Amino acid sequence: MKIVKTLALMAGLSTFFALPAYADGLIDQVNGITFDNKGHPYRFNGLQIDREGKVVKLLSKNDKRPFSPDFYLNGQNKTLIPGFVEAHSHVMALGEQALELDLSDSHSLAEAQEKLKKFADEHPSARWILGSGWNEQIWHSPTMPQASDIDKIVNDRPVWLLRSDGDIGWANSLALEKAQIKPAQNADKSSPIGILTGDSITRMKQAIPPLQPVDRDAAFLKAQKIFLERGITTVTDMGSSVDDWNIMRRMGDMGRLRLRIKSYAQGLEPLLSIAGKYPTALLYNGHLSMSGVTFSIDGNIVSRHAWLKQAYADSNQQGSDNLNDAKLRNLMSRAAMDGFQVAVQASGDAANNQLLNAIDELSESYKGDRRWRMEDASLIDSEDFKRLSKYDLVVSMQPSSYFTDKSVIEQRIGANRLSEIEAWDTLIDHSVPVTFGAIAASPFETMADILDRQDSHPDQKDKKINRESLFAYYTIQPAYASFSEKQVGRLMAGYYADFIFVDRDPLTVDNNALRQTKILETWVGGRQAWSQNSNK
Known part of the structure; x- marks a missing residue:
């Protein structure tokens, strides 16, 4: 069966009719852009896809087209670029939060309280009211909210609301009672009553009734839709549980x-339960695999849980480590001996120093291409930059979180250390592989923020990430970070045909226009997975 469509007509088609399962296809008449491994752009006019959903060839205007493909799409000169690769995310957490109260667009405490009241009224049978997304920085509030701010609105049911970073929570009095948490038991004694961090968050989560399987399935599908809307075609799930993995497998089977x-288990126990002795194969035509494990040394700077x-x-705090030196080395060694990649959360400079010491010792025993991962590296001591370049290591950073919490992070660290905060330019100068993760609602908005930040420091021109190479940190580099650089992140022969259509050429517009770039469609494996018009 041969199907001939234009991009405009595609919006009304279902995902699996858009391209028969792994048929030969031709996406033609596009402003195609891909990037080489140095971030240099390569332009093309057509994309030939095989029956496995992989790229056969990139075509210029003068190249001969296939005689009679099973599927033909006229792209009407729309811009087509590789799909984004998310370097650090939590799939199920994103989906669950999306089904709960969303406070991400609240601009004041009063507005958040109004949304809470409306949600509580609309869900009278909910045993707990759960939500996320609030941020006192967006509210322009000098202080955190407290339990009494919720109690004024809802006091007949426990309420638990996570901050936008996921590392700080806000509870009402009844939730604190259910979790048996007293103010003096919170890790951060300076926090208002109802604001929880660290182990107190774990205790609160344990008190919340678990979701039923049908609700967890719905959460996964919601998360998947959110990622596809953002133009993300590959996600690194940093911290999969056995139940998370089972849901993903169930979705694949269905x-x-x-x-x-790309799944990284949350510790050794789920890793060995899911993958056993070796990393899993690529399942469901490359849609799911587990090849690594994640451990955590510390938390983030905003909550003062980063270890400095x-x-x-x-404050007089320095944060603290979750793992002592011996335990960290033992965990990393146990995973490495079976060929699993190791990713370690190390936000503060003391945490990444501890990780570097562990890698220094383990590198003597575990040779070859290991690509140890340092996750959420927010504050790096200037003395450690050269050490980072010494090892086979990838540093994963989260620019979108930095721009959201910039003022409070600078308050926590102090003016004398600002050059060591999110210093991706310095890492790149030292030839350290860097990748960007935790993509926010608009990847293009964060890209514009990065470029604006650099433009505000004209004296650092030699350290700039240019417009073209910036895309590599959201495509090629995160693919490299997860050993997927020969599968995704670029469009070239043999790679999966994962791409997005956008409403403008992101390489030719100014920063403000880049910030406004809209994603029109997302394709995975040569098939349309999401469309702006149909909003599937």
Whole structure:
């Protein structure tokens, strides 16, 4: 069967009619852009796809087209670029939060309270009211909210609301009672009553009734839709549980897994339970695999749980480590001996120093291409930049989180250390592989923020990430970080045909226009997985 369509007509078609399962296809008449491994752009006019959903050839205007493809799409000169690769995310957490109260667009405490009241009224049978997305920085509030701010609105049911970073929570009095948490038991004694961090968050989560399987399935499908809307075609799920993995497998078995997921187990126990002795194969035509494990040394700077070498500027705390030196080395060694990639959360400079010491010792025993991962590296001591370039290591950073919490992070660290915060330019200068993760609602918005930040420091021109190479940190580099650089991140022969259509050429517009770029369609494996018009 031969299907001939234009991009405009595609919006009304279902995903699996858009391209018969792994048929030969031709996407033609596009402003195609891909990037080489150095971030240099390569332009093309057509894309030939094989029956496995992989790229056969990139075509210029003068290249001969296939005689009679099973599927033909006229792209009407729309811009086509590689799909984004998310370097660090939490799939199920995103989906669950999306089904709960969303406070991400609240601009004041009063507005958040109004949304809470409306949600509570609309869900009278909910045993708990759960939500996320609030941020006191967006509210322009000098202080955190407290339990009494919720109690004024809802006091007949426990309420638990996570901050936008996921590392700080806000509870009402009844939730604190259910979790048996007293103010003096919170890790951060300076926090208002109802604001929880660290182990107190774990205790609160344990008190919340678990979701039923049908609700967890719905959460996964919601998360998948969110990623595809953002133009993300491959996600690194950093911290999969056994139940998370089972849901992903169930979606694959049902033919509903459109996203590609690179899964890293949340510790050794789920890793060995799921993968056993070796990393899994690529399942469901490359849509799911587990090849690594994640451990955590510390938390983030905003919650003061990042482990620092010196005290925070606004308190006498330094944060603390979750793992001592011996335990960290033992965990990393156990995973490495079976060929699993190791990713370690190390936000503060003391945490990444501990990780570097562990890698220094383990590198003597574990040779070859290991690509140890340092996750959420927010504050790096200037003395450690050269050490980072010494090892076979990838540093994963989260620019979108930095721009959201910039003022409070600078308050926590102090003016004398600002050059060491999110210093991706310095890492790149030292030839350290860097990748960007935790993509926010608009990847293009964060890209514009990065470019604006650099433009505000004209004296650092030699350290700039240019417009073209910036895309590599959201495509090629995260693919490299998960050993997927020969499968995704670029469009070239043999790679999966994962791409997005956007409403403008992101390489030719100014920063403000880049910020406004809209994603029109997302395709995975040569098939349309999401469309702006149909909003599937």
